[in-house]
Amino acid sequence: MASETWFITGASAGIGRAVTERLLERGDRVAATARRVEALSDLAERFGERLWTASLDVTDTKALNSTVERAFADLGRIDVIFSNAGRGAFGAAEELSEEAIDEQIALNMSAPIHLLRAALPYLRGQGGGRFIQTSTMGAQISSPGGSMYHASKWGVEGFLESVIPEVAPFGVGITMIEPGNIRTGFGAALAIAPPLEAYAHTPVGQVRQLIENSGGNLTGSAPGDPARVADAIIDTASRTPAPRRVALGSDAYAAVRQALTGRLDELDAGKSVAESTDFPA
Numbered sequence: 397m398a399s400e401t402w403f404i405t406g407a408s409a410g411i412g413r414a415v416t417e418r419l420l421e422r423g424d425r426v427a428a429t430a431r432r433v434e435a436l437s438d439l440a441e442r443f444g445e446r447l448w449t450a451s452l453d454v455t456d457t458k459a460l461n462s463t464v465e466r467a468f469a470d471l472g473r474i475d476v477i478f479s480n481a482g483r484g485a486f487g488a489a490e491e492l493s494e495e496a497i498d499e500q501i502a503l504n505m506s507a508p509i510h511l512l513r514a515a516l517p518y519l520r521g522q523g524g525g526r527f528i529q530t531s532t533m534g535a536q537i538s539s540p541g542g543s544m545y546h547a548s549k550w551g552v553e554g555f556l557e558s559v560i561p562e563v564a565p566f567g568v569g570i571t572m573i574e575p576g577n578i579r580t581g582f583g584a585a586l587a588i589a590p591p592l593e594a595y596a597h598t599p600v601g602q603v604r605q606l607i608e609n610s611g612g613n614l615t616g617s618a619p620g621d622p623a624r625v626a627d628a629i630i631d632t633a634s635r636t637p638a639p640r641r642v643a644l645g646s647d648a649y650a651a652v653r654q655a656l657t658g659r660l661d662e663l664d665a666g667k668s669v670a671e672s673t674d675f676p677a
Contacts, residue, residue, distance in 0.1 A: 401425040406481030408435035410580035414626035427467040454507035464514040480530040487589025488600040504548035524567025533648035540599035569638025576645030578620030
């Protein structure tokens with residue numbers, strides 16, 4: 397297989413790091429970006445010029461646009477954009493600060509939107525490419541305390557759903573990756589809001605207690621294997637047509653299927669009400 401060039405955000409840890417390493421090991425080039433780009437120094441030593449790095453805060457739109465421009469200028473064709481940077485926030489809706497809300501939207505929704513917009517002129521110009529977005533099973537389900545995380549992920553998926561047919565004529569494919577729980581540092585990196593006593597004995601309080609009892613290591617016993625997840629993500633780039641969504645993990649498959657069938661049951665239960673609002677035949 398011919399080597400490819402990938403552009404990756406959030407490449408220093410978790411899924412981003414695993415995908416970066418896997419690609420380099422198989423002989424591809426990677427433009428790896430991260431806030432802490434020094435975390436990639438060991439890979440730079442091992443793989444030399446095949447690893448292009450840049451320090452990047454994806455919520456800085458000006459810097460994001462500049463980094464994308466520079467990567468295409470330096471590397472020429474980039475086959476795959478892997479939008480992976482993000483993190484979760486936990487807290488009841490009224491526990492979350494305005495800053496926490498703004499960060500979730502900026503990091504998990506606005507940044508991928510701006511990344512795709514920045515990359516599209518280059519992907520169109522070269523006759524195609526792939527855009528892969530790390531989403532979550534939480535874009536199909538929801539849980540108490542995750543309101544803004546879910547909002548940001550549901551939001552970015554809604555955006556991508558609309559863009560998919562817009563860019564298909566240019567040979568650009570888009571895939572949303574919906575993992576379940578993976579053994580990465582995601583749980584330890586959660587931004588946890590200060591608690592309100594009113595929620596102590598509610599479902600939010602129960603989830604908070606679970607987080608506290610785990611010592612932040614919520615993903616320590618997760619079923620998802622980061623290496624296998626990375627392989628599955630890389631595999632999607634060679635599938636034609638580009639799969640719209642890919643659920644990864646037995647927990648993701650089960651949870652998403654239950655959510656979708658539940659929503660379909662609710663829709664069917666309201667069929668007569670829906671039809672009753674039409675003008676009479």
